[in-house]
Amino acid sequence: MILxxxxxxxxxxxALAWSLPRRTARRAVLVGASLLQVLLAGAAMWRGPAxxxxxxxxxxxxxxxxxxxxxxxxxxxxxxxxxxMALHRHPRKRHYVPVLLFFxxxxxxxxxxxxxxxxxxxxxxxxxxSAPLVYFDRSEKSLEAAWKYLILCSVGIAxxxxxxxxxxLALPAEGPGSLLVADLVAQAPLMSAPWLKVGFLFLLVGxxxxxxxxxxxxxxxxxxxxxxxxxxxxLSGALLNCAFLGILRALExxxxxxxxxxxxxxxxxxxxxxxxxxxxxLIRQPDYKRLLAYSSVEHMGILAVGVGLGSAQGxxxxxxxxxxxxxxxxxxxxxxxxxxxxxxxxSAAEVRGLLGRSPLAAxxxxxxxxxxxxxxPFGLFVSEFTILSAxxxxxxxxxxxxYLALLVAAFTAMGxxxxxxxxxxxxxxxGESLSARNSWLLGAPAALLGLASLGLGLWIPRGLMVLLKxxxxxxxxxxx
Amino acid sequence: MSGxxxxxxxxxxxLDVSLAASSRLAVLIRAFALQAAAxxxxxxxxxxxxxxxAWAVASGTLLLKGLLxxxxxxxxxxxxxxxxEQEPLVPYGVSLLLAAAGxxxxxxxxxxxxxxxxxxxxxxxxxxxxxxxxxxxILVSRGTALAQVAGYLVLExxxxxxxxxxxxxxxxxxxMGILLDVFAGTFVMGIVVYNIHRTFDHIDVRxxxxxxxxxxxxxxxxxxx
Numbered sequence: 264m265i266l267x268x269x270x271x272x273x274x275x276x277x278a279l280a281w282s283l284p285r286r287t288a289r290r291a292v293l294v295g296a297s298l299l300q301v302l303l304a305g306a307a308m309w310r311g312p313a314x315x316x317x318x319x320x321x322x323x324x325x326x327x328x329x330x331x332x333x334x335x336x337x338x339x340x341x342x343x344x345x346x347x348m349a350l351h352r353h354p355r356k357r358h359y360v361p362v363l364l365f366f367x368x369x370x371x372x373x374x375x376x377x378x379x380x381x382x383x384x385x386x387x388x389x390x391x392x393s394a395p396l397v398y399f400d401r402s403e404k405s406l407e408a409a410w411k412y413l414i415l416c417s418v419g420i421a422x423x424x425x426x427x428x429x430x431x432l433a434l435p436a437e438g439p440g441s442l443l444v445a446d447l448v449a450q451a452p453l454m455s456a457p458w459l460k461v462g463f464l465f466l467l468v469g470x471x472x473x474x475x476x477x478x479x480x481x482x483x484x485x486x487x488x489x490x491x492x493x494x495x496x497x498l499s500g501a502l503l504n505c506a507f508l509g510i511l512r513a514l515e516x517x518x519x520x521x522x523x524x525x526x527x528x529x530x531x532x533x534x535x536x537x538x539x540x541x542x543x544x545l546i547r548q549p550d551y552k553r554l555l556a557y558s559s560v561e562h563m564g565i566l567a568v569g570v571g572l573g574s575a576q577g578x579x580x581x582x583x584x585x586x587x588x589x590x591x592x593x594x595x596x597x598x599x600x601x602x603x604x605x606x607x608x609x610s611a612a613e614v615r616g617l618l619g620r621s622p623l624a625a626x627x628x629x630x631x632x633x634x635x636x637x638x639x640p641f642g643l644f645v646s647e648f649t650i651l652s653a654x655x656x657x658x659x660x661x662x663x664x665x666y667l668a669l670l671v672a673a674f675t676a677m678g679x680x681x682x683x684x685x686x687x688x689x690x691x692x693x694g695e696s697l698s699a700r701n702s703w704l705l706g707a708p709a710a711l712l713g714l715a716s717l718g719l720g721l722w723i724p725r726g727l728m729v730l731l732k733x734x735x736x737x738x739x740x741x742x743x
Numbered sequence: 744m745s746g747x748x749x750x751x752x753x754x755x756x757x758l759d760v761s762l763a764a765s766s767r768l769a770v771l772i773r774a775f776a777l778q779a780a781a782x783x784x785x786x787x788x789x790x791x792x793x794x795x796x797a798w799a800v801a802s803g804t805l806l807l808k809g810l811l812x813x814x815x816x817x818x819x820x821x822x823x824x825x826x827x828e829q830e831p832l833v834p835y836g837v838s839l840l841l842a843a844a845g846x847x848x849x850x851x852x853x854x855x856x857x858x859x860x861x862x863x864x865x866x867x868x869x870x871x872x873x874x875x876x877x878x879x880x881i882l883v884s885r886g887t888a889l890a891q892v893a894g895y896l897v898l899e900x901x902x903x904x905x906x907x908x909x910x911x912x913x914x915x916x917x918x919m920g921i922l923l924d925v926f927a928g929t930f931v932m933g934i935v936v937y938n939i940h941r942t943f944d945h946i947d948v949r950x951x952x953x954x955x956x957x958x959x960x961x962x963x964x965x966x967x968x
Contacts, residue, residue, distance in 0.1 A: 300950050319914070380913055384920030391924070391931050399933070403942055407951040410888065414948075417928055418882060418895055425875065425902045425923070431913075442913070485954045646950070 265312045266320045269303050269330075270372045272296065277364030281357070287362040290345055297334075297341035300371075304334040318443050319378040324733035328582060330374040332589045333501040337367050337434055338373035339708040340493040343597050346704030347493060348602055350697075358395060366392040366497070373505040379427045379442045382509060383420065389502055390416045396494045397486045408485035415482040416473050421510065423469025429462030430454075430516065444512055448740075451519035452629045459520055459662065466513040467529055471492035473508035476533045476567060477540035480560045484544070492600030495552065499559045499596060507566055507585060511738050514570060518740035523573050530571030531662065537564025538669045545676035551602065551611040554680055555595050555676050558635055561673055568666060569650040570738065572657050579648030583723075587642035588635075590716040595631035598624060599711035602684075603683075604697065604705075611680050616689030623702050625685045627709045632681040634716045636674040642719030687720040748788045751781045752866045755904065756846055759870075759877040762897060763842030764835050767827045768820045771881075771893045772813050776845040778874070778897070779808035781906055787909055789867075800918050807926045812896065816889065819933045823940035825889050832949075833884035835960070845876035867908055874901030888936040892929060899925050 276296040280289045307322055308331065314321035322330070344363075369388035376382035391412065398409035430447065433454040434440050441447075451459075472479040487495045517526045541561025548554040562584070567582025601624040606614050617625035634641040637648075647670060654663035697705070723731075755769030758778045765771050783804035790797035810923065820826070831838070846869070878898025882891055903921070940946050 305774070317914070319916075324761035378914070381920065384917060387924040387928065391927050394931055394935070398938070404953050405940055406935070406942055407954055410939060410948060410951065411954075413928075413932055413935060414882075414891055414895065417932075418898065421895065421898050421902060424899075425905065428902065428906050462844060489954075596827055 264315070265303060265307045265310070266315045266322065266375055269300070269307060269375065270320075270368055270627040272299060272303065273364040273371065274533060278366070278598070280364065281361040284701060289357075290348070293341050293360045293363065294345060297338040297367070300334050300367065300532040301338050304330055307595070308719065314377070318445070319381050320375045321377045322375060323377070324630075324737055325508060325511055325582075326374050327730055328586065328734055329504050330371065332586055333367075333370050333374060336497060336500045336589055336593050336712075337370075338566055339593060339597075340496050343496075343600070343705060343708045344493045346701055347491070347600055347604075350701060356399065359399065362395050363391055363494070366396065370501055370505050373596060374508065377444050379430065379444065379447070379512060382512065383427055384425050386423075386470070386505060386509060387417070387420050389505060390420065390473070393490075393494070393502065397490045397498075398475050399494065400489065402489075404485075405489040408482075408489035411482045412486040415479075419469050419472025419479060421469070422465050422472075426462045426465025426469055426513075428465075429458055429465060430513075433458035433462060433465060444515060447516045448519040451516050452521065454520055456520070457523065459517065459522060460525055463513050463522075463526060464519050464529065467533070470506045470509035470513075471533055471567075474503050474510065474566075475537070475560050475563045477560060477564070478561065480537065480540065480563075484553045484556040487559065488550060488552040492596050492603070493541040495555070495599075496593040496596035499556070500593045503559060503563055503587060504585050507563070510567075511570070514738050515740065518738065523740070526655050527571050527573045530567050534564045534567030534569075534571050535662075535665065535669075537561065537567060538673075539564075542669055542673045542676060545673055545680070547676075548680055549611055550609050551614065551680065551684065552596075552599055552609055554611065554677065555599060557594065557675070558595075559588075559592060561669075562592075562635075565647065565650065565666075568662075569653070572650070572653050572659065573739075574653050574657050575735045575739040576656065577650055577653035578738045579731055580646050580653055582731050582734050583649065583719075584643065584646035585715060587646050587719055590712045590719070591631060591634035591643060594627065594709050594712040594716065595635060597705070597712070598627035598631050601697075601705055601709070602628060611684055614684045615687035617685050619689045621697065623697075623706050627706065627713065629685045630713050631709075632677060632685075634713065636677055638668060638674075639718065640720040642716045644721075645720055745788060748785060749864075749866055751785050752832035752870045754781045755785075755870045756873055759846065759873050759897075760839065760842045762893075763877050763880055764839040766831070766835055768825055768887070768889055768893075769817070771890060772816045772820070773917065775816075775893055775896055775900070776809050778900055779812075780805055782900055782907070783809055785867075785904070786843050786907055795814065796915055796918075799915055800922075803919060803922045807922050807951055808896070810901070812926060812929050815929060815933055816892065819936055820889050822937060823889070823946050825887055825940075828885055828887045828890055829912075830886070831884050832886060833880075838880060838884055841880055842873075845880065846873045849873035867904070871905035871908075873957050874898075874904055877901070885901055887945050888932075888946040888948045891948065892932045892936065895932075896925070896929065 266633040273296055280292040283289050308327050369385050372385035376385055394409050394413045398405050435453045475483040487498050538561050539558045544557040566581045569577045605621045605624055758774050762774045770804035782799045786797050786801040849869040852872050853865045856868045875898055878894050880892030
C-alpha cells in the first residue's frame, strides 16, 4: 500500500493543484505534498514494506538510497521554490506545480521499480514531465534547450528499451521469463552471454545519455542551465541519480552472470571521458549555471569510474558519491538562483565582489564550491578518496593517477571562475536586494543541504553505512 | 508463422524504404500510421486471437500509434506550415539506398538471433532491425523538428516490433505504460514544435544554435570567414 501511495500521492496532489485557480494555493499544495512525501518515504524506509504489484514495486537498499535523496532534495527544492517564485518575475504558469509533482511521482516510481520495463516507463515519464519545466522561462534559449533535452533523451532512452528487450532475449527459453531484477539475477548464470553483453551496452548508452555521460551529454548543460534554479537542482541532484540507478540494475544482472570483467572497460571509458569533458568545459566557463552543469557531467563520470573499478569498495564509494553530489549540487544551484536574483545576470564575468553585495549568496556559493570539489571536511572528499583508494587496491595505478589529476584540474578550473565572483572587486551588474524574510526562505534550504554535505564528511550514520554496504553487495553480486 | 503474418512483415519492410525516401511530411506521417497498424495486427496474429493480452496491446497500438499520433502530427504540420523538407542533410536518393542496405543488413543480423526467438521466424527480427535503423536514419538525416519526431516514432515502432517476440515477458501494465509514454512524448514534442514555430517562424532545428559553447561559435566564425 505504502509504495503505491508514494507514487500516486504526488500525482494526485498534482492533479488537485491543476484545478486550483490561486497561485498561493497551488504553492501550498506543493509544499504540503513534498512534506507528506518525506513522511511517507520515512515510514516506508523504517518499516521495510512488502513488495507490491506482483513484485514490480519494492524497496531494496539501492531504492532506499535514491528514494531518500530524491525525497529530501525535492522537499528542499519546494521550499526554495516558494521563496524564489515570489521574487522572480515570470509569466503566469499554471502548469508549474502540477508538472513538478508529476515529475516527483515519476522519479519515485523509478526508484521503486524492480521490473526493468516498468523502470523504463518511469524514466521516460521523468523526461516528459521535466521538459516543460526546462521551458519555464519561455525564452528562445530555454525553448532550444527543452527541444534538445526532449529529443536526445527520448532517443537515448528508446535505445535503453531495446537493451531491456535484448536482456529478455538472453533469458533461457524455459523458466519464469520475467524481467524482475531478482528473477534476472537468479537466472543470470543460465542466460546467453552474447545477448547479455549487447543488452548491457544498449542500456549503458541509453541510460548513460540520460545520466549525462560524455559524449552523449550535449543536452545536459543547456537543460540544466536554462531551467529555473529549483528545477536545475532536481535535474542534477535527483534525476541523474535515477538514470544511474538504471545502469546499477543492469550491473546487478551482469555481475551475477559472471560478466564483471566485460562491463568494466566501457564504464571506465565513459567515466574518464566524462570527467575529462566536464573539466575541459569548466575552464573559463562564461556562464556560472553552465559551470555547475558541466561539473555534473564530471561527477557522473566519477560515478561511472567508481562502479567501473568492479570492486565492492568502488561501488560503495560511487553510491556515497551520488548522495554527496546531490547535496552539494542542490546547494550550488540554490546559491546560483540567489546570485541571479541579486545581480540579474548569468554571466560569471559580470558578477564580482559578491561578498560585499550579498554575504548570504557569497557564503553559500563559496561553501558549495568547496563542497563540490571535494575539499575536506566535506562529504565529497570522503567518497572521492574512497574511489581513489579502490582504484589503487584494484591495481589500476595509472588510472588512479589520471583520476587524481582530473580532480585537481576540476578544482583549479572551477576555482578560477568562482573565487573572483565571490571575492573580486565589487562592481558589475546589479539586481534587486533581498529582504530578510526572503533571504531566510531561500537561504535555509540551501544551508541545510550544505550542512548535510559537511556532516557526511565528518561522520556517516550507522544506518546509512549499512544501507551503502548492502547496496554495494547487491551491485557487485556479493563478490568482494 | 502464418502467411498473413509474413505479408504484414513484408509490408513493414517496404514501408521502411518508403519512409526513408519521402520528403513530404504528410507522406511520412501516413506511412508511419500504416506501419503502426501493421505492427498492431502482428501483435494479434503472432499471439493468436484467443489471447486477451494480445488484444489489449493490438488495440492500444492501433488507437494511439495508428490513429491519434498521426492525427496529432498532421495537425501540427498544418499549423506550422511544414509541408516538405527541401534540404535534408542526406539527399533522399542516398537515404533510399541506405535504407535498402539497412534492410539487407537486418536480415544478416536477424539470422544470428538465438533459437528461442526464431519461433516467429527470421522475418520478424529483420523487420524490427530494419525499422529501428530507418528511424535512426530519419533522425540524423532530417532537420525539421516534425520529421525528427517521426524518426523517433519509427525507431520506437522497430523496438516495439522486437518486443512482440517477447510478449510473454512483459506484464500488460508495462506494455501499456510504454504505449502511453510514447503517446505523451509525441504530445509534448508537438507542443514544443508548435512553440518553436511561434517563436522562430520555422521548425528547422539545425538553425537553433544559440546555446553552443563560445569556443564552438568562434570556430564557426573562422570557418565562415
